[in-house]
Amino acid sequence: MNTKKYFLLSAIPLGIALYLFIYAKGYSYLTNNSEACMNCHVMKDQASTWIKSSHHTIASCQDCHMSGSLPNKLKIKLSNGFWHSWAFTTGRFEEPIRIKAHNLKVVENSCLNCHAQLVEHHKNISCLQCHAGVGHIK
Amino acid sequence: MIELKGKKLVITAFILILTVTLLLVFLLVDIMEKKQEAKNIFYRVVELTEETEDPLVWGKNFPHQYDGYKRTVDQVRTRYGGSEAIPRTPTEVDPRSIVAQSKIGEDPRLKKMWAGYAFSIDFREERGHAFMLEDQTYTERQKVGQPGTCLNCHASTYVPMMKAGGGDLLHGFETINQMPYSEARKLVQHPVGCIDCHNSKTMELRITRPAFMEGIAAYKTKEGIKNYDVNKMASRHEMRTYVCAQCHVEYYFKGKEKRLTYPWDKGLKGDEILSYYDESGFKDWMHKDTKAEVLKAQHPEFEMWSQGIHARSNISCADCHMPFKREGAMKITDHHIKSPLLSVTRSCQTCHRWPEAELKARVETIQNRTFEMRNRTMDALMDLIEDIQKASEKNPQDPALAQAQNFQRKAQFLLDFVEAENSAGFHAPQEAARLLNLSLDYSRKGQVSLARALR
Numbered sequence: 001m002n003t004k005k006y007f008l009l010s011a012i013p014l015g016i017a018l019y020l021f022i023y024a025k026g027y028s029y030l031t032n033n034s035e036a037c038m039n040c041h042v043m044k045d046q047a048s049t050w051i052k053s054s055h056h057t058i059a060s061c062q063d064c065h066m067s068g069s070l071p072n073k074l075k076i077k078l079s080n081g082f083w084h085s086w087a088f089t090t091g092r093f094e095e096p097i098r099i100k101a102h103n104l105k106v107v108e109n110s111c112l113n114c115h116a117q118l119v120e121h122h123k124n125i126s127c128l129q130c131h132a133g134v135g136h137i138k
Numbered sequence: 139m140i141e142l143k144g145k146k147l148v149i150t151a152f153i154l155i156l157t158v159t160l161l162l163v164f165l166l167v168d169i170m171e172k173k174q175e176a177k178n179i180f181y182r183v184v185e186l187t188e189e190t191e192d193p194l195v196w197g198k199n200f201p202h203q204y205d206g207y208k209r210t211v212d213q214v215r216t217r218y219g220g221s222e223a224i225p226r227t228p229t230e231v232d233p234r235s236i237v238a239q240s241k242i243g244e245d246p247r248l249k250k251m252w253a254g255y256a257f258s259i260d261f262r263e264e265r266g267h268a269f270m271l272e273d274q275t276y277t278e279r280q281k282v283g284q285p286g287t288c289l290n291c292h293a294s295t296y297v298p299m300m301k302a303g304g305g306d307l308l309h310g311f312e313t314i315n316q317m318p319y320s321e322a323r324k325l326v327q328h329p330v331g332c333i334d335c336h337n338s339k340t341m342e343l344r345i346t347r348p349a350f351m352e353g354i355a356a357y358k359t360k361e362g363i364k365n366y367d368v369n370k371m372a373s374r375h376e377m378r379t380y381v382c383a384q385c386h387v388e389y390y391f392k393g394k395e396k397r398l399t400y401p402w403d404k405g406l407k408g409d410e411i412l413s414y415y416d417e418s419g420f421k422d423w424m425h426k427d428t429k430a431e432v433l434k435a436q437h438p439e440f441e442m443w444s445q446g447i448h449a450r451s452n453i454s455c456a457d458c459h460m461p462f463k464r465e466g467a468m469k470i471t472d473h474h475i476k477s478p479l480l481s482v483t484r485s486c487q488t489c490h491r492w493p494e495a496e497l498k499a500r501v502e503t504i505q506n507r508t509f510e511m512r513n514r515t516m517d518a519l520m521d522l523i524e525d526i527q528k529a530s531e532k533n534p535q536d537p538a539l540a541q542a543q544n545f546q547r548k549a550q551f552l553l554d555f556v557e558a559e560n561s562a563g564f565h566a567p568q569e570a571a572r573l574l575n576l577s578l579d580y581s582r583k584g585q586v587s588l589a590r591a592l593r
Contacts, residue, residue, distance in 0.1 A: 006151050013159040020162060024169045041176035041467040089168055095464060104545055138489075 029081065034060040042088055042097070049136035059110075064135055065103065069108040074105060104128075107135075174469035186338040191297040196332040202465045206473035207332075210266035213238065216479045218505050218562035221263040231275040238263040247516050248557075250523060251550060254426030255434060256282045264560070267475060271329045278420045283397040286322025287315040291385035293326035296333050296346040301325070311348040315396045334380040343377035345369050347384040353400025354380070360405060378454035383440035386455075388555070390420060406441040408555040408573045412548060421547075428526040430543035435554035446566030458485040501564055508556070508563025513573045515553050518581035522546055525584070529591045538591045545584030552577035 021027065028036040038047045050056050055064075062081040066076045080103070099107070104126075111127040112119070119127070159245075183198045190196065197204025213223040213236075221238035228235050241261045242249045260278035274280075274292040289295055295314070296307075297412045301425035303310025304326065314322050315575035337344050345351055345368050358366035372380055388411055393398040404410040404417075412433075413444040443449050448458070456471060463472045478485035479501060482494045490497055526542050556563065563570035 006155075009151075009155055013155060013162055016159065016162040016166065020166050020169070023166065041172070044469075088172070089165075094483070096483065098487075098491075 020024065029077075032060055032062045034062070037061045040084075040088060046097070046136060049138060053133065053135050053137045055135050059135070064107050064110040067113055076103075148166050170265070172467065177467075188300070188333075188338050190293060190335060191328060191331065193294075193328060193331040196336075200332075202470050203332075203473045204466070208268070209474040210476070211268040212474070212476070213265060214476070214480060216477050217502055218509065219477055219560055220480075221264075221265045225447060234272065234276055237273070238265050240374055245516075247520055250427070250520060251554070252434070254421045255432075257434060263366035264549050267330055267431065269329070271326070275323060280319065284319040285315060285391065286317035286319055287391050287396045287398045288319055289314060289326055289349060290349060290398050292329070294328040294331035294334050295326060298325040299346075307346070308348050312395065312397065315391075315398060322492065330385075333386075343374070343381050345372075345377075345380060345384060349398040349400055350380070350384040350387075353387070353402050354383075356400075357402035357406060360403060373448070375452065375454060378456040379440070379449075382455040384458075386437055386560075388436055388438040388441060390415075390422070392420075402441075406444050408435075408438070408441070409576060411438075411441070411555075412551050415551070425523075425543075425546070428523055428530070428546060429542060430526070430546040430550075433551040433554075434549050435551055435591075436557045438555055439561065439565060442556075442561065443565040443571035448565070453489075461485045461488070468586050497554040504558050504567045505562040508567065508570050508574075511571060512553070512556060512563075515549075515574045515578045515581070518559075518578050519546070519549050519553055522549060522584040525588045525592060529588045532591065536591045538587055541587045542584045545580045546588065549577045549580035549584065552580070 025036070025039050028039060034047070034050065037043050047060075050061065062073075062077075065083055066073050066080070068076070111131075114126075142222070181199070184195055186196060186199065193204065193207060197207075203351040213221045215222050223236045224239055226235060226237050239262060241263055242252075242258065247568045248261070249258045252261075259281065262273070262277075265273060271294045276290060299307055299310035299314060301310065302313045314325065334346050335343055351368055354368050355366040358364075368380060386452075387400055389398055390399050391397065401414045403412045415433055418432070422434045423432060425428070425432045440455075458478040459475050460473060461478070461481055462469050462470050463484060464470075472481070472484070479498060482497050486497045487494070492500075522542070523546065526539065526546060529536055529542070530539055556570045556573050556577075559565065559570070
């Protein structure tokens, strides 16, 4: 038998998965739009402070938080996507939500993607130390 | 690879499909729940009116806020504040089996400062809001006969005041002020409740205490704003401070009518308030040991805060003492009102991006320094009180005595202003230091004025 039977049987979980993909807006995560991050209400503060910031017209969440070459970008998206979902589903995370060191590095690099020529002489100082409000402002 | 055949294959495939389906359904339901949470649903279970006094009824519509409110029974200590649960044997007149630690027991100098006044009999660390009415009903300070005015800030008074005034809040306020405490006590049932800060229809913050309406109007007049009506003119953000300032302020009972009055005509600073009292010639009592006409300062949190950097940065009381917290997807104001030192992450770290231990250390540095200054200033006051006693034993008619007594009045009030303020200097560190510095100066000047008499 029986490959056929299993194939038929697996239609059930597949159907659920497909519905889930649409219901939970899974497709949005394939885009570069900030709306994808705002699917989740826990990001409300981050979203509302981004909208008020100077960079909201020019940079989406992903532009700063997942930049770099395509494979690198996918890697960050995959790992953050998984761990964020994990934290939110289990409810095990601390508030206020704060960026982790490795993600901060990503953001710092993103500044350079656009502003590299401006800061050639600034070594060893974080952009955000002085420009904390460019991406999110209270 | 292991080859699966027959039964084994069936079982493995079954388990695999089962697990995947389970996981997917779990995710689906979880996401659905989270989406529901995000809708911020509010169920109106009961109708709230301007007569709904009992917080329990409000709690049916607002269970999360009510949960927090109920938790103000917690007794937790911080380095300089908070209360510790001390067991006591209940008696017939005082059924409390738990009280807070005695402040006059911790520092006997306070007893000397307040000699002849009710505070030298019984003064304990304040407990949470839940105990305000109970603790006031049974404090031994009641022995001296208190007026109904005291209830303004120890009970939910909005409904009782409206009733006593026949629908006129101001009239009810005046009526209850003039009653003896024991009689007025029968009119109230709850410690401060929802209706004391919230409009029962819109849930908006509002002021229900006439003394604050009058006090803040007097202060605004001084600032050049005439006919200030706080309920019409204050912003939503200002209200997040003003509702607390209905009670956490310096006050006195004015005249025969025992009208609760906030002495802000000349400003909110300790020395401005002192000059208001000096001008009106008010005294709280005559000091037992020195016969000086002295004043008692009472928890001027609002006044002290208003001189500090947080007030200048538009940070309200509620921002730190009732920080937002998450209940599911809902962001609610934590109604478990307490010291921000017990919720550093939510109270401080929203703005200050430093580790919790670092922030705590900063606060305690300020408080330790204030406490050191407070102790030195207190010693100076004790010296002055002793000198006045000695000088009056030597010659009760000495004309230098009046001047020294006046210095004691000033020194004592300013010291007490910092001492009674419940932040140990944190609300405005430099202002607290300035007042202690002034107080110290008055004490030593008082001693100098007696130098000849004591020679």
